[in-house]
Amino acid sequence: MSQADIGLIGLGVMGENLALNIADNGYKVAVYNRTADKVDSFLSGAGDLSDNVMGSADLAKFVSMLKRPRSVIIMVKAGGPVDSVIEQLKPLLEKGDVIIDAGNANYHDTVRRFAExxxxxxxxxxxxxSGGEEGARHGPSIMVGGSEDEWHNAEDVLNAIAAKFDGESCCAYLGTGGAGHFVKTIHNGIEYADMQMIAEIYGVMRDGLGMSPAECADVFREWNKGPLDSYLIEISSHVLDAVDEESGKPLLDIIVDQAGQKGTGRWSAIEALNLGVSATTIEGAVAARSISAMKDERIAGEKLYGAAPKGKAKLDLKTLEKALLAGKIAAYAQGFAVMAKASEENGWNLPLDQIAKIWRAGCIIRSRFLDTISQSFASGTAANLLTQPAFVEMMKDSNGALREVVAGCAMAELPTPCLSSALAYFDGYRQANGTTNLTQGQRDFFGAHGFKRYDKEGDFHHSWPSLIEK
Structure with missing residues (x-):
């Protein structure tokens, strides 16, 4: 029997579709799952791809099916399950073999496993x-971290199964250790922010302008033809258009407003805080999901304070479109700033232009302006996207709309945690003389932390009055 080019462990939705993608691209893939019926079901359902799939529920037999040097993809739940699979694989593998964790992992775990x-x-x-079920099956965006030499074991397979944009593979080696999983974490943070801002704009349409889901869908379809062209805008129109077969009502009207989260958004916000980089749009999106989970408390809150009045927003659709674009730019600027700082701290030398390129297809946050982002970083001068000529022009044209929407929603009692954060970030970034001089004075008063002066070099401390009563 011929041997497989690569192995895959874990036949959940993503693992199964990734295995079929590998087979569909002409490579032989061996699969393993700890439950034999999953393996049997996968093999029997492979159809025309049967010649390129093999598998076993016996781990040793599965490993024996792989060509040397072996490459084994793990697609199991993050955390302990990954460590467990690695421990089971170690005695069965040999020098030159490579274990590939392709799940959503905390990059600190990746660094630890790399070291171990x-x-x-x-x-x-x-x-x-990135790309969800459809991406896994037909072409995801793939962000690789670890040893560059060992990446070459699986390079041909991963490049083949990745999404393509203008003929280029949306797969790239990004750096050592946890670089790949860190970039995926920030991708998901940007995704959280993007989704939340879209939801906030939908909220303005629904509650502020009295529009139906179908009317909102028409607007999003039109927006997807312009600068907001993106996967998330496109699917939003489909979600808004969907009708529940059982009740005949718009599906959105019967979906409970409690958002789930698996942790990657929180991880990205935490890493930004640890690095000292402002990522307020991501933080706002995570907070919005957290408060959405407090359904009973929100119901009680509405009874205490009264429901916000409907149809009170004095905003037009063009203003909403521009505001969403401005918010989106701020979110991407923050996400790339976090990656730039992490690259510096970890010695990764992350290719930010290449990251933008491999996000142009396959991934959840693919959008029209990723080409512009890539070009900005390719120039080698991008400190922050807000300083780049193309984005300066876009923000000059759209920040007024963002300001109008945030102000209008505040007066209409509509929550916009992410759009508000984006505006505050933009205003803070463009303010040469901020207000933290008072903060520094306070810190020096109570903690003798010192401060710098405009007129002299060095660190200074003031002799403050004592407030302790004698």
Missing amino acids: LDGTGIGFLGIGV
Whole structure:
């Protein structure tokens, strides 16, 4: 029997579709799942791809099916399950083989696993895979981290199965250790912010302008032909258009407004805070999901304070479109700033222009202006997207609309945590003389932390009056 080019462990939705993608691209893939019926079901359902799939519920037999040097993709739940699979694989693998964690992992776990396998001869790659079920099956965006030499084991397969944009593979090696999983984490943080801002604009349409889901869908379809052209805008129109077969009502009207989250948004916000980089749109999006989970408390709150009046927003659709664009730019600017700082701190030398390129297809946040982002970073001068000529022009044209929407929503009692954060970030970024001089004075008063002066070099401390009563 011929051997497989690559192995895959974990036949959940993503794992199964990724395996079929590999087979569909002409490579032989061996699969393993701890439950035999999953393996049997996958093999029997492979159809025309049957010649390119094989598998076993016996791990040792599965490993024996792989060509040397072996590459094994793990697609299991993050955390302990990944560590468990690695421990089971270690005695079955040999020098030159590579374990590839392709799930959503906390990059600190990836760094630890990389270090634990260092010196064993067994390599480890942490790769971010974005695109959901459809992307896994037909072409995701793939972000690779780990040893560059070991990446070459699976390079041909991963490049083949990745999404393509103008003929270019949306797969790239980004750096050592946890670089790939870190970039995927920030991708998801930007995704959180993008989704939340779209939801806030939908809220203005629904509650502020009295529009039906179908009317909102028409607007999003039209917006997807312009500068907001993106996967998330496109699917929003489909979600808004959907009708529940059982009740005949718009599906959105019967979906409970409680958003789930698996942790990647929180991780990205935490990493931004740890690095000292402002990522307020991501923080706002995470907070919005958290408050959405407090359904009973929100119901009680509405009874205490009264419901916000409907139809009170004095805003037009063109203003909403421009405001969403401005908010989106701020979110991407923050996400890339976090990656730039992490690259500096970890010595990764992240290719930010390449990251923007591999996000142009396959991934959830693919959008029209990623080409412009890539060009900005390719010039080698981008400190922050808000300083780049193309984005300066876009923000000059759209920040007034963002300001109008945030102000209008405040008066109409409509919550816009993410759009408000985007505006505050923009205003703070463009303010040469801020207000933290008072903060520094306060810190020096109570903690003798010192401060700098405009007129002299060095660190200074003031002799403040004592407030302790004698």
